[in-house]
Amino acid sequence: MVIYSIYIVSKSGGLIFNHDHSVSKIENEKPFTFPVDLKLKYENKRIIVEFGQKDGIRPGHVLYAVNGKGLTDRQLDDGQDVFEVLENKNNYPLNLKFGRPKMTTNEKIFLASMFYPLFAIASQLSPEPKCSGIEVLEADTFKLYCFQTLTGVKMIAVADRSQNGVESLLKKIYELYADYALKNPFYSLEMPIRCELFETNLKTLLDVMEKSGIANI
Amino acid sequence: MTVHNIYIFNKNGNLLYYHEWNRLKQTGMTREEEAKLMYGMLFSIKSFVNKISPVDPKDGFLYYKTSKYTLHYFETLTGLKFVLNTDINAQGVRELLQEIYNQVYVEYVVKNPLLNLSEPIESEIFKAKLDALVKQSPVFLSRVP
Numbered sequence: 001m002v003i004y005s006i007y008i009v010s011k012s013g014g015l016i017f018n019h020d021h022s023v024s025k026i027e028n029e030k031p032f033t034f035p036v037d038l039k040l041k042y043e044n045k046r047i048i049v050e051f052g053q054k055d056g057i058r059p060g061h062v063l064y065a066v067n068g069k070g071l072t073d074r075q076l077d078d079g080q081d082v083f084e085v086l087e088n089k090n091n092y093p094l095n096l097k098f099g100r101p102k103m104t105t106n107e108k109i110f111l112a113s114m115f116y117p118l119f120a121i122a123s124q125l126s127p128e129p130k131c132s133g134i135e136v137l138e139a140d141t142f143k144l145y146c147f148q149t150l151t152g153v154k155m156i157a158v159a160d161r162s163q164n165g166v167e168s169l170l171k172k173i174y175e176l177y178a179d180y181a182l183k184n185p186f187y188s189l190e191m192p193i194r195c196e197l198f199e200t201n202l203k204t205l206l207d208v209m210e211k212s213g214i215a216n217i
Numbered sequence: 218m219t220v221h222n223i224y225i226f227n228k229n230g231n232l233l234y235y236h237e238w239n240r241l242k243q244t245g246m247t248r249e250e251e252a253k254l255m256y257g258m259l260f261s262i263k264s265f266v267n268k269i270s271p272v273d274p275k276d277g278f279l280y281y282k283t284s285k286y287t288l289h290y291f292e293t294l295t296g297l298k299f300v301l302n303t304d305i306n307a308q309g310v311r312e313l314l315q316e317i318y319n320q321v322y323v324e325y326v327v328k329n330p331l332l333n334l335s336e337p338i339e340s341e342i343f344k345a346k347l348d349a350l351v352k353q354s355p356v357f358l359s360r361v362p
Contacts, residue, residue: 004271024271058273100273107268114265121258122283125251127221127302129242132284139266140276158269 002160003206004142006173007112010190011152015112017193018105021206027064027099028056034092040083045073047082049098057098065097115156119146149174169209176201218358220351221286221302225322227335228296230256234338236347238357259290259298279311293318307356316354321346 004024008017039051040063047063064070066085069077076082085091103111119133137144138161147155147170155170155177180198181187187195222237232252244251259278266278280289282305289307291299291314299314325343326332332340351357 026272103268111265111269114261118258118262118265121254122281122288125244125255125258126283126286127237127240127242128285131242131286134281135283137262137266137281138279139270139274140279141270141272141274144269158271 002163003166003169003210004158004160006202006206007108007154007156007158008173008177008193009112009116009154009156012190013113013116014190015109016191017198018108018112019199019202019206021203022210023102025099026056027097028061029065029095029097030055030057031093031095034089036086036094036096040086042074042083046101047071047074048101060101061098062101063096064099065095067095068097112156115146115154119148119154145170147171147174153177165209165213169205172205173202176205218307218356219304220307220354220357221304223302223317223347223351224252224255224298224300225338226252226256226259226298226300228298229335230260231335232256232337234343234347236344238351255300256298259300289314291315291318297322303356310356313351313354313356317347317350321350 002024003021005018005020007015010016037052038049038054038057040047041050049057049059049061049063051059053059063082066076066082071077071082074082076085086094115134123131123133133148134146137146141161142158143161143163143166145157145159145166147167149155153174155173157166157170157173159166176198177193180201181193181195184195184197187193219239221240223235224232225234227233230253232249235248235252244254246254262278262281267274270277277292278290280287282288285305286302287305287307287310289301289303289310291301291311293299297318299317301310301314303310321343325340325346326334326338329340329343332338338344
């Protein structure tokens, strides 16, 4: 029973609010001997697995640490270049920590605006007249719920597949949006929501829901 | 409960087969354009699901639901894509899609030496068997118009 994240998309399709509630961390730390049997690549300021799979490490995963030392860009915390360390046979055995990449803010904005056309096409391709856009989307690892208000703002929640009552949670979030964002004189429509009260109330709402179920909110 | 229509795409995104049962609204474009739009949407949904998923997905996208219909998606390991639109209360459609693949597509298309797998399916027996399978499934209970 988990809510992973909440997104609010404005009527013109831009991301105006995002909150990651519980982030499931998948990290794998494994000892490696020379040569590393994974093909690594430096891309978008991260080192990712390009090819090869081993003990839960899969293509697309990012290198987070070498021998417990974290890395930024392609440099270790002590200033060494990661690829130089990996290529030197004398450094082995090495403990490499890989994980599924965390989404950057840019990627979140990109994804939120990607949902907008999908929503529109789904209603266009409908075999029945007067159809709405996507309301629930299920994949094997999560379930996405979307609630569109009459004014075209979309509240989106990514939740665990077994979580129920997310529809009413989204309506409750709409209430919070109306109370703490729209009634805030410093908030202008379509702009990112930066209202402390909104955020704190949203967090409390999610916590209450997770602890005691939907009936109590 | 009712079944609206089915689309079968090959791994390159070409429409292999289309059939409709109880479709109440046409999109107003040609079948070809509609298929391209559908494939484009599914392609985007797949990449969207892969990125937004909190853990590594295996099957990925399963279905989406709107206020009026549900789109069920089933992709085989060979990249063949089956898309079935039903009403929102339909249950067990994934099993039905699997049956369509195992019992109809494999039997009457793959095992037919005269058919080219990348060409649209025009086989009469495939059409008849698919129609029979869908019509006898519990998902298909035609509404009286």
